[in-house]
Amino acid sequence: MITYDAVVLGLGVMGSAVLRSAAARGLRVLGIDRHHPPHALGSSHGRARMIREAYFEHPLYVPLVRHAYELWERLERESGTSLLRITGGAFIGNEDSGLVSGALESSRLHGIPVDVVDGAELGRIFPAFAQQPGVRAVLERRAGYLSPDRCVRALLDRAEESGAERRIEEVFGWEIDGSREGGRLRVTTDGGEYLTDSLVLAAGPWLPSLAAGQRLPLTVERVVQAAFAPNRPTDYRQESLPVFAWEFEPDRVFYGFPAIDGAVKVGLHHGTPVPDPDSASRDVSTAETAEIRTLVRKFLPGADGPLVEADICFYTKTPDGHFLIDRLPGLEQVLLVSSCSGHGFKFAPAIGELVADLLTDGTGGFDISPFSLSRFEGG
Ligand SMILES: Cc1cc2nc3c(=O)[nH]c(=O)nc-3n(C[C@H](O)[C@H](O)[C@H](O)COP(=O)(O)OP(=O)(O)OC[C@H]3O[C@@H](n4cnc5c(N)ncnc54)[C@H](O)[C@@H]3O)c2cc1C
Structure with a gap:
């Protein structure tokens, strides 16, 4: 059985962006979705998604959205597709x-x-x-808008060009393979089983049910x-x-x-x-x-x-309307990625990069501690 560096569960805009960035770093990655992306059954579909810089939710998002603008523009050039319209x-x-x-x-x-x-x-x-x-x-x-289907398609195409694999299967669950803490994970789907060093949970609204029994504040x-x-x-x-x-x-x-x-x-x-x-x-x-x-x-x-x-x-x-991007407590090799409280699409390529940083143990240029799970502890 192949062992992947990372399996990305869910290929909405977040999982697609992570798949693309991780593959571009040379990681052996597999993306799994139960529907053919882009599709209209999750959170990443519709005529348009807004992108804006004077971020009313909090100033901390401004450097992240500026990075995202650069990455969307680069993706437009690489894919030869119009993704972003400034209005x-x-x-x-x-x-x-x-x-x-x-x-x-x-x-x-x-x-x-x-x-x-x-x-x-x-x-x-x-x-x-x-x-x-x-x-x-x-x-x-x-400010302006992004075209959701084209964005997802462009991210997945670039991911595959960089060697990412993709499967249309339903993930039933995952567990630690053996008893070694920090060890590999076994992901089970309706098509088979996959071993991986890391798992990225990018399942959008299905994330709460895929966190292996941990109650997330979502x-x-x-x-x-x-x-x-x-x-x-x-x-x-x-x-x-x-x-x-x-x-x-x-x-x-x-x-x-x-x-x-x-x-x-x-x-x-x-x-x-x-x-x-x-x-x-x-x-x-x-x-x-x-x-x-x-x-x-x-x-x-x-x-x-x-x-x-x-x-x-x-x-x-999340309870405070900000993002949740963190490692699952006690399981460092599992990353929680797609809880963006209804305003995350615009950031996807920047989040893809920072998750690829985490997967490769880089520190990255962006402090994600404001998006940690621990901020809800005791509350
Ligand atoms: C109406 C609306 C308007 C929005 N407007 C904006 C906006 O203007 N600007 C902005 O920045 N953001 C906006 N957002 C938010 C943004 O669209 C979301 O944050 C983003 O699309 C979330 O993407 P995702 O990849 O995390 O989740 P999703 O797109 O939901 O992807 C999750 C994927 O996981 C897959 N999956 C789930 N369970 C399994 C399983 N067991 N096995 C296999 N696959 C599985 C699903 O099939 C799905 O493809 C809006 C959201 C909505 C709903």
Whole structure:
């Protein structure tokens, strides 16, 4: 039986990025997914994923996202595929909202150029937005969006060019092979068994069930994403509307993109907790699309046209909304990678690099201690 340097469980955007970076370092790696990636059954699908630099969640993400921009651009050149579209971004809310104050804090600390305008000015610059009194908008030039399927495909193609292997199998479980602490692991699938020195758990919303009985502080949320054909298409073109996020009530965020293939993708940055992604309904109800349409009417009135598509996706959330990237306690050779609380896609190639650093025992250039599991201990 072959022994791999690393097995990557799950080939959404995170696992694909890890596979690519690990293979590029010369590691013998196997990626396993139970569906053919890119697919629409996990968290890495849809028309678009936002990328932005004035990171409202915390300034610590700014160096990581800057690295990710470089790596996405490099991947575009290497793959000859367009992955990233810069449209600018508008981050909107009351002056004291976490979204506006957080974006300004990251901008100030990291010297990111932004403009701040009021609601009337926002509506003048971008006629797609309804004019709302009392709001502030932080306008960022470098924000834009990534094309999810193309990104996953490009990462997997580069991984395979560097020698990574890939299998479409369902992982049933894994265990230490023998009794030696720090020893090899045996991964069991519906297609066979694999021995590996390290295991990267990148199973997204299925991660909690694959952590060998360890209770991880994670909640999986079922999230709806929808796309509408605009009634006033010229206001919603990529040249006319930036990507945006709008905190319309404390901690309630509506977000969206300019029209892609004729439809404006929008959603709420929150979902409904589900005990198990496999039992969550994949049908989107009329009530769910009606809730999103109400926000479209209020904030993007010219986008209130026919519903083009609506589907579900999952957030894998930590209690504080930040990432979880760490080794499994007591099992140094098992890495937890894909709990990014609904904002991780943009970082994938940078996370792939830092996980490849961990796999090769490098220290890397990025301190991941803020993403440690131990921050939840005792809480
Ligand atoms: C609606 C929505 C909008 C989002 N918007 C943004 C955004 O604008 N910007 C941003 O940066 N991020 C965004 N995110 C978050 C981002 O998309 C996710 O953080 C990211 O896609 C997670 O990828 P992943 O690879 O960790 O998980 P997934 O994509 O879920 O991949 C997990 C993989 O593991 C496989 N798997 C699971 N169990 C098994 C098993 N037993 N055997 C084999 N394979 C298995 C699955 O088939 C799946 O392919 C959004 C997420 C959602 C849902």
